[in-house]
Amino acid sequence: MKKMNKSDIVIVGGGITGLAMAYNLANKGENVIVVEKSYCGSGSTFRCASGIRQQFGDEANIKMMKRSIDIWKNLSEQLEYDIDFIQDGYLFLLYDEKEISDYKKYVSLQNQHGVHSKIIDAKEVKDIVPIIDMHDLKAASWNDTDGKANPFKTVMGYKNKLKEMDVEILEYTKVTDVVLENNKGDKREIKEVITDKGGIKTGIVVNCTNAWARELNSKIGIDLPILPYKHQCMKTEPFKYGQIRPMVVSFKHGGVYFTQEGNQGGIIGGYGLKYGPTMDIVPTYEFLKGVSSRISQIIPSMKYAAVIRTWAGYYAETPDGNPLVGKIEGVNDYYIAGGFSGHGFMLAPAIAEALLQEIRTGKTSLPLDFYDPGRFSKGEIRHKSIQMG
Amino acid sequence: MSEVSKEKVIICRCNNVSQKDIEDLIDEGITDIEVIKRVTRAGMGPCQGRTCVPLIVSLISRKAGIKIEDIKIPPARIPVRYVPMGIFALEDKDDEENE
Numbered sequence: 001m002k003k004m005n006k007s008d009i010v011i012v013g014g015g016i017t018g019l020a021m022a023y024n025l026a027n028k029g030e031n032v033i034v035v036e037k038s039y040c041g042s043g044s045t046f047r048c049a050s051g052i053r054q055q056f057g058d059e060a061n062i063k064m065m066k067r068s069i070d071i072w073k074n075l076s077e078q079l080e081y082d083i084d085f086i087q088d089g090y091l092f093l094l095y096d097e098k099e100i101s102d103y104k105k106y107v108s109l110q111n112q113h114g115v116h117s118k119i120i121d122a123k124e125v126k127d128i129v130p131i132i133d134m135h136d137l138k139a140a141s142w143n144d145t146d147g148k149a150n151p152f153k154t155v156m157g158y159k160n161k162l163k164e165m166d167v168e169i170l171e172y173t174k175v176t177d178v179v180l181e182n183n184k185g186d187k188r189e190i191k192e193v194i195t196d197k198g199g200i201k202t203g204i205v206v207n208c209t210n211a212w213a214r215e216l217n218s219k220i221g222i223d224l225p226i227l228p229y230k231h232q233c234m235k236t237e238p239f240k241y242g243q244i245r246p247m248v249v250s251f252k253h254g255g256v257y258f259t260q261e262g263n264q265g266g267i268i269g270g271y272g273l274k275y276g277p278t279m280d281i282v283p284t285y286e287f288l289k290g291v292s293s294r295i296s297q298i299i300p301s302m303k304y305a306a307v308i309r310t311w312a313g314y315y316a317e318t319p320d321g322n323p324l325v326g327k328i329e330g331v332n333d334y335y336i337a338g339g340f341s342g343h344g345f346m347l348a349p350a351i352a353e354a355l356l357q358e359i360r361t362g363k364t365s366l367p368l369d370f371y372d373p374g375r376f377s378k379g380e381i382r383h384k385s386i387q388m389g
Numbered sequence: 390m391s392e393v394s395k396e397k398v399i400i401c402r403c404n405n406v407s408q409k410d411i412e413d414l415i416d417e418g419i420t421d422i423e424v425i426k427r428v429t430r431a432g433m434g435p436c437q438g439r440t441c442v443p444l445i446v447s448l449i450s451r452k453a454g455i456k457i458e459d460i461k462i463p464p465a466r467i468p469v470r471y472v473p474m475g476i477f478a479l480e481d482k483d484d485e486e487n488e
Contacts, residue, residue, distance in 0.1 A: 308437060310468070
């Protein structure tokens with residue numbers, strides 16, 4: 001283990017958020033170390049459905065995701081590793097007037113912030129995904145600059161780059177304790193992070209453990225409402241790419257979403273069935289039946305596509321479905337980026353950029369206030385973010 | 390076995406992963422099958438590792454000197470073999486009618 005000192009930063013959690021955070025900090029010359037209890041990506045990143053979208057229904061998420069996509073676009077180049085980022089769009093299927101009027105509002109908000117989404121009619125949907133069943137379909141909300149990337153390759157890309165930059169990533173290393181010291185007044189300060197492989201002296205810790213965030217917070221005497229829920233995903237046998245290019249979403253079918261994976265050609269998808277709070281991630285037959293019937297209602301020919309795998313992962317959820325990102329009150333230099341509620345992968349590049357600015361200068365041009373980790377104790381709650389799966 | 394022939398020995402037939410691909414990772418110190426399968430895609434095709442996982446276990450054991458019983462096997466998940474979505478969709482419909 002490299003020798004660290006007070007001003008150095010310990011990032012706990014080697015998922016996309018922790019790695020992007022480490023990369024941004026190391027790029028600015030900060031001395032940083034990543035501690036991951038298993039292998040990088042093992043928590044939620046490697047279990048995600050790969051979608052990256054700007055079509056949200058509130059200003060903060062739209063702005064953050066607009067910035068994130070700007071970063072995603074150049075990430076392969078930056079990391080010198082092809083992460084398979086493709087802008088094949090997101091298509092929200094709309095089946096009644098109420099849905100259409102809601103999405104018209106979202107589209108107008110997205111347009112105000114420079115995201116060129118639009119409402120299209122059923123005929124235009126047919127041009128984008130010809131195999132969709134047109135029965136009862138009225139319209140769709142469409143944005144062709146949304147997309148997807150390969151979570152495995154993205155993690156490997158960050159990891160390789162960090163290695164090249166001489167940043168230490170301690171995999172299979174578990175944080176067992178955090179040593180604090182009381183200062184004058186009631187401000188507490190972080191002194192050392194203790195792991196099962198030894199101690200790391202530091203004054204700054206970033207909690208990027210998402211589904212495990214409460215466990216780490218408890219070692220520091222902090223409790224924030226982040227709870228792990230089991231969500232699932234399935235994948236079919238591969239097909240020639242181009243059958244279902246965008247991420248297709250329908251709230252009329254229980255929050256179902258699906259898209260064709262760019263690299264392997266399988267179709268991946270899930271729906272809004274959740275269990276929890278729980279740490280269990282064994283897939284269920286209920287899911288397999290539910291997802292199959294929903295996807296094949298939207299695309300009848302999918303009945304003939306064979307499912308080869310199901311898996312589960314966590315949505316680390318907060319009361320308003322928006323993450324907690326920023327400085328935590330009550331302890332000096334303790335930060336969190338967690339509780340992503342299923343949006344961690346897509347948000348990571350922008351979150352890492354905003355939190356970097358916050359750590360280094362105490363302010364950021366991105367709307368990080370929206371994700372204030374202290375908002376619930378102040379009695380604030382955000383408008384629930386658009387969330388499927 | 391020479392390096393050339395290791396490239397020709399296919400360990401994962403679904404995703405065309407060779408013995409060399411696997412051994413290169415083991416040489417890098419990666420002996421966790423969970424990581425090997427995500428990097429190479431071995432075990433992630435239609436047979437879901439039923440052919441290649443035992444072979445990968447054997448390669449790890451021989452090359453890294455880890456006892457077979459100490460190598461963690463990825464969990465088997467449903468469906469056990471690939472099944473068309475229509476079959477599951479039909480069952481879902483039956484469930485609804487019985488409710």
